[in-house]
Amino acid sequence: MSKGLEIRLASRPKGWPTLDNFDVVEVDAPEPGDGQLLVRNVVMSVDPYMRGRMNAGKSYVPPFEVGKALQGGAVGEVVAGEAEGISTGDFVLHDLGWRDYAVVDATRAVKVDPQAAPLNAYLYVLGMPGMTAYVGLVDVAKQEEGDVVFVSGAAGAVGSLVGQLAKLRGAAKVIGSAGSAEKVRFLTEEAGFDAAFNYHDGPVVEQLRAAAPDGIDVYFDNVGGEHLEAAIDVLNDFGRVAECGMISQYNNAEPQPGPSNLFKIVSKRLRLEGFIVSDRAHLKEQFFTEVGGYLRDGKIRYRETVVEGLRNAPEAFLGMLRGENTGKMLVKIA
Numbered sequence: 001m002s003k004g005l006e007i008r009l010a011s012r013p014k015g016w017p018t019l020d021n022f023d024v025v026e027v028d029a030p031e032p033g034d035g036q037l038l039v040r041n042v043v044m045s046v047d048p049y050m051r052g053r054m055n056a057g058k059s060y061v062p063p064f065e066v067g068k069a070l071q072g073g074a075v076g077e078v079v080a081g082e083a084e085g086i087s088t089g090d091f092v093l094h095d096l097g098w099r100d101y102a103v104v105d106a107t108r109a110v111k112v113d114p115q116a117a118p119l120n121a122y123l124y125v126l127g128m129p130g131m132t133a134y135v136g137l138v139d140v141a142k143q144e145e146g147d148v149v150f151v152s153g154a155a156g157a158v159g160s161l162v163g164q165l166a167k168l169r170g171a172a173k174v175i176g177s178a179g180s181a182e183k184v185r186f187l188t189e190e191a192g193f194d195a196a197f198n199y200h201d202g203p204v205v206e207q208l209r210a211a212a213p214d215g216i217d218v219y220f221d222n223v224g225g226e227h228l229e230a231a232i233d234v235l236n237d238f239g240r241v242a243e244c245g246m247i248s249q250y251n252n253a254e255p256q257p258g259p260s261n262l263f264k265i266v267s268k269r270l271r272l273e274g275f276i277v278s279d280r281a282h283l284k285e286q287f288f289t290e291v292g293g294y295l296r297d298g299k300i301r302y303r304e305t306v307v308e309g310l311r312n313a314p315e316a317f318l319g320m321l322r323g324e325n326t327g328k329m330l331v332k333i334a
Helices: 049-053 119-123 128-140 157-168 181-190 204-211 225-234 263-267 277-296 310-321
Strands: 003-009 022-028 036-045 074-080 091-094 101-105 110-112 148-151 173-178 195-198 216-221 235-243 271-274 304-308 328-332
Touching: 003 310, 022 310, 036 091, 036 119, 036 310, 074 101, 074 119, 091 101, 091 119, 119 328, 128 157, 128 216, 128 235, 128 277, 148 157, 157 173, 157 181, 157 216, 157 277, 173 181, 173 204, 181 195, 195 204, 204 225, 216 225, 225 235, 225 263, 304 310, 310 328
Parallel strands: 148 173, 148 216, 173 195, 216 235, 235 271, 304 328
Antiparallel strands: 003 022, 036 074, 036 101, 036 328, 074 091, 091 110
């Protein structure tokens, strides 16, 4: 019988997670039942939302269970079991990463074509991060041609795509914030942002005003905190905010005070809307058609930060939370 590794939640973190919160365990490869597939994972994703699932509190997805394997997006090869349209040797996208072998209900597996796009792309540009960028910009923020768009956490997986999609959809100017000079260069020299700044270089509001002297119309928020307060200050009347994430607060042991300028939401008639990508599943075909077309035409540039080996998945996850990745953080399993 084949053996494999799985990464389990050893304990719930208080504040920043550490490697002690994870266990690496060797297990027997499971056997698929009726309507199930045995998948040998090839590549998996680590994403900011997983930090929330390490907590016990109620959220939009169930928390990870202590002593059980974690979960997340992965692509793997079907090595046993068959289902309608899926055979041994096919590659599928599913949500049981963090392990070498996964038994996946066939109804929860999506067949992907390695000839149409690299397998990694189905966890990034054509996967959940890509769709998050797309629906947040198009459906939540209602970006229009001529808008000035500001993206925080812009060198990350979602943010770097948001800026490119905004430009492709006719934005007048796209501005990004990131945490290093190298990431700023990536945004302006590779990802096509019109302007970018390092938020460590000074107050965010001052740098944003300098980059957008006529204000911004759309803010795509991945960070929260000081970035959200700055955006509220610089947004024009009737500006729109897509609240995707607030990574600056994910590891706080105690709640942080909110922005001090919230009355401007009233005086400027701003619209702030939080969203979860799974609520917009009806846009999946529209997303594949539009973004898949951009990808085929070479109009989207993207970077990946790939960590080798399932044993190193916890460190990859922690590195992603620390902002060590440019673009999508992935773990190559096989």
